[in-house]
Amino acid sequence: MSTGSDNLAIGVIGLGIIGRQHVERFTAADTPVSLAGVFDTNAALVQEFARTHDVPGVSSVEELLALEDMDAVVIAVPSGLHRDLTIAALQAGKHVLLEKPIDISVAAADEILQAARTSGKVLSVVSQRRFAPANQYIKQLIDDGGLGRITSAAIEVPLWRTQEYYDSAGWRGTWAMDGGGALMNQGVHLVDLALWLLGDVEEVYAHTGLLAHERIEVEDTVTITARLQSGAFMTFLATTAAHSPPQIRVNIMGDRGTIVTVKEEVTHFQTVDGAQEPDLEVLPLEESELSETEHLQHRQLLDFVQAVRNDAPALVTPEQARNAVAFIEAVYESGRTGQPVRPAPLPQ
Numbered sequence: 001m002s003t004g005s006d007n008l009a010i011g012v013i014g015l016g017i018i019g020r021q022h023v024e025r026f027t028a029a030d031t032p033v034s035l036a037g038v039f040d041t042n043a044a045l046v047q048e049f050a051r052t053h054d055v056p057g058v059s060s061v062e063e064l065l066a067l068e069d070m071d072a073v074v075i076a077v078p079s080g081l082h083r084d085l086t087i088a089a090l091q092a093g094k095h096v097l098l099e100k101p102i103d104i105s106v107a108a109a110d111e112i113l114q115a116a117r118t119s120g121k122v123l124s125v126v127s128q129r130r131f132a133p134a135n136q137y138i139k140q141l142i143d144d145g146g147l148g149r150i151t152s153a154a155i156e157v158p159l160w161r162t163q164e165y166y167d168s169a170g171w172r173g174t175w176a177m178d179g180g181g182a183l184m185n186q187g188v189h190l191v192d193l194a195l196w197l198l199g200d201v202e203e204v205y206a207h208t209g210l211l212a213h214e215r216i217e218v219e220d221t222v223t224i225t226a227r228l229q230s231g232a233f234m235t236f237l238a239t240t241a242a243h244s245p246p247q248i249r250v251n252i253m254g255d256r257g258t259i260v261t262v263k264e265e266v267t268h269f270q271t272v273d274g275a276q277e278p279d280l281e282v283l284p285l286e287e288s289e290l291s292e293t294e295h296l297q298h299r300q301l302l303d304f305v306q307a308v309r310n311d312a313p314a315l316v317t318p319e320q321a322r323n324a325v326a327f328i329e330a331v332y333e334s335g336r337t338g339q340p341v342r343p344a345p346l347p348q
Contacts, residue, residue, distance in 0.1 A: 104179020148256025173216025187238030
């Protein structure tokens with residue numbers, strides 16, 4: 001731990017929209033961390049943030065990782081750059097909170113996983129939906145057998161992204177930097193949630209398409225059918241081509257009950273004993289100025305800090321983040337070949 005403070009000292013690599021949100025979180029009142037330094041390829045932006053927050057603004061990743069009073073880093077750069085930066089941070093003895101996805105290929109994710117195992121440092125990937133009270137309740141409900149045997153699930157991630165969104169940066173919508181479209185970039189949060197709730201997938205069959213956008217390489221719509229290792233079936237829709245979209249929906253069905261959430265709120269919960277009312281934790285009112293997403297991101301930050309302090313795994317492990325990418329990679333292969341595909345197994 002860094003000296004002179006009980007807070008975890010964290011540096012930030014990448015000062016785009018997401019990186020700036022991390023900086024705001026680390027410099028807010030009552031945060032469990034302190035901002036230790038910043039780096040971005042935009043030198044002027046680095047100096048601006050360094051002056052504003054009175055922290056080192058460095059000119060290279062190597063210089064940031066050499067800061068002795070820094071315990072951990074957040075990596076918030078385009079997905080295709082995750083591997084090298086994460087491995088460098090782990091090898092420098094830093095804990096890592098990595099923006100989703102872990103990387104854009106199973107091969108790169110496996111290299112990161114090996115580096116994390118060798119380093120003994122905490123590596124966690126941002127997947128804040130796990131921290132929603134409704135999702136944590138459902139996880140416990142399934143684990144306790146409250147829905148009986150899970151037989152099927154239907155997940156819908158309908159979103160809208162304008163053409164201007166994709167045109168705003170040259171790396172957006174590219175295989176090299178984004179690694180995919182509606183599924184890898186936006187839908188990965190629900191992929192992570194589905195695998196956490198339901199377990200790993202045995203086989204997928206998918207259709208992918210670019211239906212409503214131009215000048216991008218990746219899909220804006222994907223439909224998936226999957227057979228889980230448990231024997232249950234799942235359908236999954238992700239799109240950024242749904243103008244005025246409905247809310248994200250998760251429907252989990254078992255032989256003793258069904259539960260449905262819409263935008264992290266339980267809208268239907270019925271078992272063989274009749275209609276049920278979930279006993280959900282209420283988000284703290286004293287943080288009411290935060291958005292719902294910010295609440296969940298703060299909860300994941302607390303989980304990461306606790307994992308570092310206790311030398312224990314975070315709720316989102318690198319193995320689980322890697323398996324989400326294996327699922328997505330199998331979906332893309334199925335979309336290209338028109339054949340069912342099995343996700344690559346986790347290396348031992």
